[in-house]
Amino acid sequence: MEFLILWILCGVVTGVIAANKGRSGFGWFLIGAILGIFGIILIACLPSLHPQTVQLASNPIISERAPYRLKTCPDCAEEVMADARICKHCRYEFGRS
16 A cells, blocks of 8 residues: 555656646656656656746846847857947957947
């Protein structure tokens, strides 16, 4: 009886972790119920399907201009902020516009 409860518990934990990662909770519940602790380990190793968000509010310089615009340096082809006068990568000086 304890063995059955353990397998169901592994399925529930696997399903909850999968749902939090944007995956099918029920499908992963079944996988967790079949594989037990190995299902939990498997879903823990998989990446999240949720898009990564960038927090700009912690940097006050960027958050003032957010959403900020970028331009491409003609010398090194790296992206720099549109307000930049000098490229931070190659020190190219942009003309006044």
